[in-house]
Amino acid sequence: MATLAELLRGRTLAPEAVVEHLQRLVGSCGILSDLSFSDLLLFVPISAPQGGFVVVGQVRPTTSQTLHLEDLLGREVGDNERPLLARAWSLGSVVEGEVPVAARSERARVVCIPVRMRGDIVAVLTREAPLIVGRRAGELERVYVGVFDRMARMVVAGTFPFPVDEPLSSEAPRVGDGVMTLDGSGRIEFSSPNAVNALHRLGIYRGILGASLAELGLEHTPVPAAFHQHEPVSEELELGDVAVFVRCIPLLDQGKVTGALVLVRDVTDLRRRDRLLLGKDVAIREVHHRVKNNLQTISSLLRLQARRLPKGDGRHALEEAERRVRSIAVVHEILSRDTTDEVHFNDILPSLVRMAEDLSGAATPAQVTWSGEAGEMGAQVATPLAVALNELMQNAVEHAFVAPTGHGGEHPDPGPSNGGAPPHQGAEAHRGAEAGTTVAHGPDQSREPRVHVSLSRTGDQLAVEVRDNGSGLPAGFSIEGTTSLGLSIVRGLVNSQLGGTIKMYNDRGTVVQFVVPVSHSDRDELARI
Ligand SMILES: Nc1ncnc2c1ncn2[C@@H]1O[C@H](COP(=O)(O)OP(=O)(O)O)[C@@H](O)[C@H]1O
Ligand SMILES: [Mg+2]
Secondary structure, eight states, rough: OHHHHHHHHTTTOOOOHHHHHHHHHHHHHHHHHHTSSEEEEEEEOOOOOOOOEEEEEOOOOOOSSSSSSSSTTTOOOTTTTOHHHHHHHHTOEEEEEEEETTTTTEEEEEEEEEEETTTTTEEEEEEEEEOOOOOOOOEEEEEEEEEEEEEEEHHHHHOSOOOSOOOOOTSSSGGGOOEEEEESBBBBBEOOOHHHHHHTTTOOSSOOOOTTTTTTTOOSHHHHHHHHHHHHHHEEETTTTTEEEEEEEEEEEEEEEEEEEEEEEEEEHHHHHHHHHHHHHHHHHHHHHHHHHHHHHHHHHHHHHTTTSSTHHHHHHHHHHHHHHHHHHHHHHHHTTSSSSSEEHHHHHHHHHHHHHHHHHHOOEEEEEEEEOEEEEHHHHHHHHHHHHHHOOOHIIIIISSSSSOOOOOOOSSSSOSSOOOSSSSHHHHHHTTTTTOOOGGGGTTTTOOOEEEEEEEEEEEEEEEEOOSSSSOOOOOOTOOHHHHHHHHIIIIISOOOEEEEEEEEEEEEEEEEEOOOHHHHHOOOOO
């Protein structure tokens, strides 16, 4: 839809301030149209030479039927076509009359209201409705039209629309939601049935006519501020769970507040929905937080228990179990920070790397680095991925740099060897390096122990590589055939749980590569079904 400024372009030289005034007027036309049960059109004169007017605003009432079925925005009319309009423009006062409606075989009543801004007439607002003969208006209609007439006089006087830009949300009340009118001293003159209901929700049952909202026991209403500031003020009133949005629009006459239009809307259900949505997000975060806490407790218990065992297989197994649990806790830690159930896997990596470095510090200080982006993924992918990566990084720091190169076929010693073995990149040599002395590394001294993790995401595919420059895999090793726990876990996670493929081979050290499909969270998957 064309904006007001676009409609004016090339047709008139209206200054910026006038355009803003007209924009605010069109913004308020919903209320004016509903109050008058009529279509409203806003006309701006076209600059000479051709003259005439262009329609820059069209609003239909929600309280009544519309007169104009067609879209009139941008339509140009000549002075002869709309003589009432031209008269109102040149006289600067309201002109009324009956006109035939070309598209229908009926007549319409048209009221032309000149729009004044800082003393100048800048546009004409017309109220147009089918002529209804023989139908008597009820009280509600009379009150609404009465308010419209007062606001129309404000338009002519240049006091409506108000100079302030009131940011109105889609929740702001409209005429259909509930209307009250106040007199010049803020007492209720009229209340529509919906407004009465809203007051009931706020606990007010006594007769309301003739009383002010404050006398009815409502504190903090927008009425005093609106009367004082001569501009509309909105406020949300609450009583327990009930929430009612109140907007007070003062009606001015010759610089004095002579009354007010108060629009009210029961927004209790909207607020309840907001609270539910907010509550659900908070609850999801809380659950992740608790899962993380519980996993950390389990991991601490395992650590305590491991410490009580003498060094050896049993203790080693418990320490491994402790790290596996901790790698899952890391994922929940990240999930508990946000309300989404997606995680950026690169946020998880630093914790996993730190765990591997801690382990290597004890044996061989290998440098663990990473590169690339894994992107976002659901928790159901991130968790097995974290466990698998943890396992592979641990293996690299644990096994790659302790065995003598060229080790033939058997499992290397789990512990650091310092017996008669030649000085390789063993623990002893590196402790020396840590202390800042130059230590001979033996035949492999050019190689600093390094582990590198590369991640690469293409669409829904994630490729991961864990590469070290250590001793390489034992001869005859195959990932398919291995029965040891750590790599069996990795194989199971990659092949079965993640539905990917994995390979391990020697290339100046050990290289592990796997590719897995990375779908988004369960929620997205459900949405796709
Ligand atoms: N990066 C690596 N460098 C050298 N050897 C490795 C590497 N990764 C795994 N291995 C070998 O594979 C074996 C099986 O690993 P794994 O299943 O994790 O069991 P564990 O770590 O408990 O020994 C290890 O004992 C080791 O011999
Ligand atoms: Mg292992």
